[in-house]
Amino acid sequence: MPPRVILIGPPGAGKSSVGKSLSRLLKEDFVDTDTVIAEQEKQSIGEIFVDKGEPYFREVEEQVLLKQLVEHSGVLSLGGGAPLSTIAQGAIKASGSPVVFLDVTLAGAAPRVGFNRDRPLxxxxxxxxxxxxxxxxxxxxxxxxxxxxxxxxxxxxxxxxAIVTLLS
Incomplete structure (x- = not known):
């Protein structure tokens, strides 16, 4: 069963925190692909970028995304770059899951991201x-x-x- 809803957007849009709140409201499990990657690789996202490089990270990210689109039926939050590849875009569209773009301005993202935390890009x-x-x-x-x-x-x-309202 595909995800109930997929959250996409840039760093600082609130994908993780909104996803957790949304999963509670919908009484669904929550998965954040960045968390899955960090657990699978036993390294933070920043460490993966430094130690293995962005191409390696993007490959792992795509594999995790494809797996979660098939295995996870709750709220799925994607890392900001997860939907960039054409393979990922095709898989997201093919899942049939509603996709919500959490948009944010630079001014809105700045205090959330901090711009000094572990954000390799x-x-x-x-x-x-x-x-x-x-x-x-x-x-x-x-x-x-x-x-x-x-x-x-x-x-x-x-x-x-607001997302619950959008989905109803």
């Missing part, structure tokens, strides 16, 4: 890096999404409640 000038990621990823997120929710001014519980 936001090294250097983190605000510029985040904006560049969004310039590339936004069209992909929008093409996959059945629903889009701006999370800047929402708590995780408010966002989860």
């Amino acid at each position: 936001l090294l250097g000038n983190p605000r510029a890096q985040w904006q560049e990621l969004m310039n590339v990823r936004r069209p992909i997120y929008e093409s996959l999404a059945h629903h889009q929710l701006m999370t800047d001014k929402l708590t995780p519980n408010e966002a989860a409640t």
Whole structure:
């Protein structure tokens, strides 16, 4: 059975925290692909990037995504870059699961991301890096999404409640 709902979006949109709140509201299990990867690899995402490189991480991420699309029937939160490959996009679309793009502005993401935590793709000038990621990823997120929710001014519980409304 495919996921009940898939959450996508950039770093700082609230995919993990909203996903946990949403899973409680829907009485469904919650899976975050980044958590699965970290547990499977026995390293943080940042350590994987440093030790094994982004191509290795993206390969593992795609495998985890494909497996979770088949095995997980609850709320599935994807890492920000998980839906980037054409294989991942095709699999997400083929799952038939509703996809919610949790959108956020740079101003909204900044306090959540902190821009000083373990975010390997936001090294250097983190605000510029985040904006560049969004310039590339936004069209992909929008093409996959059945629903889009701006999370800047929402708590995780408010966002989860809004998603329940969107799904009904």
